Amino acid sequence: MNAFLAMGGYAAYVWPAYAVFFAVLLADAIAPRLRRGRILRELRARLARQTARQQRGAAPP
Amino acid sequence: MANWIPLWVHKLGSPPLFYRFAGAARPWLLALAVLAAAGGLYGGLVLAPSDYQQGDAYRIIFIHVPSAWMSLFIYGVMAVASFVALVWRVKLAEVVAMESAPVGAAFTFITLVTGSLWGKPMWGTWWTWDARLTSELVLLFLYLGVIGLYHAFEDRRQGARAAAFLALIGIVNVPIVHFSVNWWNTLHQGSTVRILGPSKMAPSMLWPLLTMMAATKLYYLASLCSRVRADLLALEGGKDWVRKIAEAEGSR
DSSP: OHHHHHGGGTHHHHHHHHHHHHHHHHHHHHHHHHHHHHHHHHHHHHHHHHHHHHHHHHSOO | OOTTSOHHHHHHTSHHHHHHHHHHHHHHHHHHHHHHHHHHHHIIIIISOOBTTTBTGGGGHHHHHHHHHHHHHHHHHHHHHHHHHHHHOOHHHHHHHHHHHHHHHHHHHHHHHHHHHHHHHHHSOSOOOOHHHHHHHHHHHHHHHHHHHHHTOSSHHHHHHHHHHHHHHHTTHHHHHHHHHHHSOOSSOOOSOOSSSOOSSOHHHHHHHHHHHHHHHHHHHHHHHHHHHHHHHHHTTTSHHHHHHHHHHHOO
């Protein structure tokens, strides 16, 4: 196992390369999920404002 | 469009249908990508022997080369989708082109960083301004230019058309990246894997490389599905089908 982690003395180059690969792709996978949630939240807020405005218009105080 | 194109292609071009299709396909694509990556990395990091010249440093190849292939492949997809978007004004083609750009930029960035980490022990330098490295850096700037131009417009569809035009012009860089190792004297090695004719690589190293290539392709498709879904929701925000999704998720 130690020999595997040492990568024949090139551990300082091999493992950072793999870390970058996985870190960048993980960020790429998470970003659209967060964006989708944000888009739907904003849309719900807009719809709520719209219905509130319509109710005010239908039954003036 | 011409009527030799089957009906399901037209149907799949409709945003609500594609949204559902991409949502169903994404988990499978992602699972296959993870499986292929697990197999490929086990083969590449554990099973494959070390190189007689480069020792274990060559193992960076299993992420560097598939990422480099993806950086060119995604640019090709983006250019074809841009062409379709500009000529036939297909909304889905615009979305596919614009949402391919961030994934392509990610793979290009990975290619440059892993190449740099490989270059330091093998060439003795992190970076050199030779043809392959410089043209790959230009590729990254092209991706960033497309992303930036897309977001510079108030109207997203107008931005998509301007960025699609830039993507089409930038396609000249793709053959330059690919053939740079043949056209110029460069520090970078030539191609070892060839589609036509035998590859100059041992089978024990070749199969993990090809498996990683499949994994990165599958990952790109999965990421594209999830990005296109988010973008379609934003573009079609006023439509009924998006409203239904927003309400359904809000009540959960």
